[in-house]
Amino acid sequence: MDRGRLEAFSDGVFAVAITLLALSLAVAGPGHGSLAHLLAHRWPAFVAYVISFFTVGIIWVNHHALLSNVVAVDRVLLFLNLVLLLFVVMIPFSTGTVADYLSPGGFDARVAVALYGAVLAGMSVGFASMFEWSLHGGHTKVQLPRDQWWAARRRFAAGGLVYLVIIGLAFASAPVAFALSGVVALYYVFERTPAIRAATDSDSDLSGY
Amino acid sequence: MDRGRLEAFSDGVFAVAITLLALSLAVAGPGHGSLAHLLAHRWPAFVAYVISFFTVGIIWVNHHALLSNVVAVDRVLLFLNLVLLLFVVMIPFSTGTVADYLSPGGFDARVAVALYGAVLAGMSVGFASMFEWSLHGGHTKVQLPRDQWWAARRRFAAGGLVYLVIIGLAFASAPVAFALSGVVALYYVFERTPAIRAATDSDSDLSGY
Amino acid sequence: MDRGRLEAFSDGVFAVAITLLALSLAVAGPGHGSLAHLLAHRWPAFVAYVISFFTVGIIWVNHHALLSNVVAVDRVLLFLNLVLLLFVVMIPFSTGTVADYLSPGGFDARVAVALYGAVLAGMSVGFASMFEWSLHGGHTKVQLPRDQWWAARRRFAAGGLVYLVIIGLAFASAPVAFALSGVVALYYVFERTPAIRAATDSDSDLSGY
Amino acid sequence: MDRGRLEAFSDGVFAVAITLLALSLAVAGPGHGSLAHLLAHRWPAFVAYVISFFTVGIIWVNHHALLSNVVAVDRVLLFLNLVLLLFVVMIPFSTGTVADYLSPGGFDARVAVALYGAVLAGMSVGFASMFEWSLHGGHTKVQLPRDQWWAARRRFAAGGLVYLVIIGLAFASAPVAFALSGVVALYYVFERTPAIRAATDSDSDLSGY
Numbered sequence: 001m002d003r004g005r006l007e008a009f010s011d012g013v014f015a016v017a018i019t020l021l022a023l024s025l026a027v028a029g030p031g032h033g034s035l036a037h038l039l040a041h042r043w044p045a046f047v048a049y050v051i052s053f054f055t056v057g058i059i060w061v062n063h064h065a066l067l068s069n070v071v072a073v074d075r076v077l078l079f080l081n082l083v084l085l086l087f088v089v090m091i092p093f094s095t096g097t098v099a100d101y102l103s104p105g106g107f108d109a110r111v112a113v114a115l116y117g118a119v120l121a122g123m124s125v126g127f128a129s130m131f132e133w134s135l136h137g138g139h140t141k142v143q144l145p146r147d148q149w150w151a152a153r154r155r156f157a158a159g160g161l162v163y164l165v166i167i168g169l170a171f172a173s174a175p176v177a178f179a180l181s182g183v184v185a186l187y188y189v190f191e192r193t194p195a196i197r198a199a200t201d202s203d204s205d206l207s208g209y
Numbered sequence: 210m211d212r213g214r215l216e217a218f219s220d221g222v223f224a225v226a227i228t229l230l231a232l233s234l235a236v237a238g239p240g241h242g243s244l245a246h247l248l249a250h251r252w253p254a255f256v257a258y259v260i261s262f263f264t265v266g267i268i269w270v271n272h273h274a275l276l277s278n279v280v281a282v283d284r285v286l287l288f289l290n291l292v293l294l295l296f297v298v299m300i301p302f303s304t305g306t307v308a309d310y311l312s313p314g315g316f317d318a319r320v321a322v323a324l325y326g327a328v329l330a331g332m333s334v335g336f337a338s339m340f341e342w343s344l345h346g347g348h349t350k351v352q353l354p355r356d357q358w359w360a361a362r363r364r365f366a367a368g369g370l371v372y373l374v375i376i377g378l379a380f381a382s383a384p385v386a387f388a389l390s391g392v393v394a395l396y397y398v399f400e401r402t403p404a405i406r407a408a409t410d411s412d413s414d415l416s417g418y
Numbered sequence: 419m420d421r422g423r424l425e426a427f428s429d430g431v432f433a434v435a436i437t438l439l440a441l442s443l444a445v446a447g448p449g450h451g452s453l454a455h456l457l458a459h460r461w462p463a464f465v466a467y468v469i470s471f472f473t474v475g476i477i478w479v480n481h482h483a484l485l486s487n488v489v490a491v492d493r494v495l496l497f498l499n500l501v502l503l504l505f506v507v508m509i510p511f512s513t514g515t516v517a518d519y520l521s522p523g524g525f526d527a528r529v530a531v532a533l534y535g536a537v538l539a540g541m542s543v544g545f546a547s548m549f550e551w552s553l554h555g556g557h558t559k560v561q562l563p564r565d566q567w568w569a570a571r572r573r574f575a576a577g578g579l580v581y582l583v584i585i586g587l588a589f590a591s592a593p594v595a596f597a598l599s600g601v602v603a604l605y606y607v608f609e610r611t612p613a614i615r616a617a618t619d620s621d622s623d624l625s626g627y
Numbered sequence: 628m629d630r631g632r633l634e635a636f637s638d639g640v641f642a643v644a645i646t647l648l649a650l651s652l653a654v655a656g657p658g659h660g661s662l663a664h665l666l667a668h669r670w671p672a673f674v675a676y677v678i679s680f681f682t683v684g685i686i687w688v689n690h691h692a693l694l695s696n697v698v699a700v701d702r703v704l705l706f707l708n709l710v711l712l713l714f715v716v717m718i719p720f721s722t723g724t725v726a727d728y729l730s731p732g733g734f735d736a737r738v739a740v741a742l743y744g745a746v747l748a749g750m751s752v753g754f755a756s757m758f759e760w761s762l763h764g765g766h767t768k769v770q771l772p773r774d775q776w777w778a779a780r781r782r783f784a785a786g787g788l789v790y791l792v793i794i795g796l797a798f799a800s801a802p803v804a805f806a807l808s809g810v811v812a813l814y815y816v817f818e819r820t821p822a823i824r825a826a827t828d829s830d831s832d833l834s835g836y
Binding site: 211214217218220221222224225226229284287288291294295298299301302305306309310313316317320321324 | 425426429430432433434436437438439440441443444445447448452453454457467468471472475478479482486607
């Protein structure tokens with residue numbers, strides 16, 4: 001199976017998911033108080049939108065970097081890719097839930113942020129599985145040297161752990177836990193794992209064609 | 210007509226349909242009871258989401274395998290492909306209906322699961338028609354040997370029959386019939402028809418370019 | 419400007435528009451009467467879905483055939499393509515309006531079907547403009563012979579006229595006018611204009627690469 | 628990183644965003660007065676739809692022209708592209724808000740149009756940043772001569788300024804400010820910046836392949 005259509009399908013899913021994020025910005029419409037008040041009251045929706053937008057954007061960039069290094073697509077990768085997308089597609093839902101429930105506060109806000117963290121944790125497991133697959137069986141153009149495997153796995157584990165921390169922290173303070181997911185997104189904008197960097201750099205050598 | 214744009218359009222439809230599945234996860238919002246309760250109460254929506262997600266994912270994989278073996282696209286294939294997509298696009302609707310009506314139970318739950326099975330049966334007829342088209346007139350790169358045609362048709366018929374069983378079973382027990390559609394999805398994740406396998410394998414020989 | 423990205427963008431719009439058609443199938447949910455009754459009552463939504471699905475599918479096929487014959491994309495074609503898509507994107511809206519208002523009948527049903535016809539008439543003008551553009555200035559690989567220009571224009575005018583008839587007829591009988599739009603879709607599934615056929619055939623010569 | 632997948636993902640986002648614009652056309656459904664009255668009353672939704680459709684269409688054309696001139700995609704461009712898309716994805720939301728609030732008038736209408744202008748101003752900053760990136764470091768196939776840099780920047784600044792004027796003007800007269808955004812869209816349909824023209828022309832030389 002060729003890589004092209006797997007990328008086209010995944011790009012489509014990422015594109016639709018990132019665009020549906022904005023559905024959670026919609027206000028109730030005339031007859032529900034002043035628009036300025038409605039918009040101000042929905043500030044968590046705007047914050048959630050920006051955090052989720054960059055989170056999905058970063059996964060897309062990393063997904064591209066990983067796939068660009070893949071030689072042959074097999075049934076296992078197709079399945080792992082579906083697992084990743086299963087959680088990506090849930091991000092507009094978890095973002096909308098945070099947008100609706102963060103402001104009222106209380107236990108609902110905590111459940112909403114925990115749900116948000118759980119979806120990102122699932123996504124992180126999906127991506128780590130695809131990365132693990134890429135290490136074995138000559139699946140990639142450029143192999144990550146074997147002595148760097150555990151360092152890379154530790155980084156993926158750390159990333160997944162942060163999302164578990166967000167789930168736990170949500171039950172102490174929903175806003176703090178949610179802010180942490182923003183910090184994670186910001187961190188990943190500027191930082192990549194060495195494995196992803198290796199894949200991207202190997203790819204950039206080919207960028208001239 | 211070249212295959213590329215048929216694949217691009219179909220990939221787009223599959224990607225949008227699979228992403229819209231998550232719309233049925235949305236909860237009613239603040240003022241309708243505790244979020245934890247709302248989420249727990251909507252467990253059929255989550256089960257339906259996962260089953261439908263992998264069902265659409267598998268159709269996409271098989272659709273790709275079949276098309277990758279096609280030499281020339283004609284008007285008949287375009288029409289059969291539209292028939293397949295007609296049912297694929299209905300899956301978010303039938304999934305949402307099951308998500309809403311399975312939990313209340315009663316006759317409504319049975320109708321919802323029967324509707325779910327009917328959409329999948331329609332999709333299965335659409336795909337079997339595309340497969341039948343691929344057998345004739347030198348439409349494919351790798352021809353399925355003639356002595357395997359009836360074996361392949363029997364497998365497609367069996368697949369379609371399972372969905373008819375789901376429709377009938379729904380009126381005896383909605384949850385059992387719905388669980389069966391999950392078993393079918395799981396089965397297809399691990400198993401492919403020999404015809405699809407042949408197409409995919411012939412394709413994987415070309416995966417190096 | 420190269421044709422590839424124009425096709426990719428247009429394919430995306432067609433794919434999203436055709437998938438959003440199914441949104442109009444959604445029923446009101448538990449608490450609004452029996453599901454079987456709700457579904458039966460919404461039969462116009464299912465009829466409208468099928469008619470619009472094949473209508474958009476046919477436009478997509480013809481759009482592909484026309485573009486596959488284009489040598490160079492200019493600013494005028496980009497603009498005409500946007501005009502076509504402006505109406506394609508409105509089809510889920512006009513389909514949803516027919517789905518909601520056909521059954522209650524009365525003047526509302528007539529307005530809904532007239533709106534449905536008006537959107538298709540606009541789309542038909544958009545496509546005829548793209549076709550007219552393709553006749554001039556060496557824009558196409560295979561030129562339609564000059565003596566066939568008026569025959570082709572007459573066919574496009576006839577197509578546009580049918581949609582005007584649907585608008586007018588809607589105010590006499592909404593169901594008859596709507597049924598006529600189904601007949602038109604069915605007609606176009608089996609029949610293409612000679613111009614489109616020429617373009618498709620020239621393209622199929624290249625289908626081997 | 629290769630340009631192809633960046634374009635495919637961006638095209639997907641543009642295509643979904645432009646198609647979601649039509650969601651704001653939907654009327655309330657039977658039981659909310661006559662359909663003809665509902666449609667007539669929602670004229671701002673139709674005007675907003677057309678203006679936003681061509682605005683997104685033009686950004687897409689310019690985005691394509693700029694990217695077609697890019698040699699190598701780096702992390703900075705990926706990030707700036709995400710910033711641009713962050714605002715593009717908000718356009719269906721701001722369009723829907725104008726569609727709902729322009730007609731009732733008053734302070735809400737002013738806030739809605741100011742919001743509409745603010746989203747377009749953000750989008751304009753995103754695009755200007757991508758253009759600025761393209762000037763430096765040999766990122767492009769055809770370099771804009773250095774003596775034209777400030778002329779191009781002045782044009783981008785003028786474009787951004789118009790959107791700031793729309794925000795300010797909205798608080799004097801919402802309809803006039805909104806009409807101005809229509810004039811801007813119309814202007815850009817017929818006019819391009821020299822930088823974009825250079826990029827497009829260099830590209831059209833390659834359009835034969």
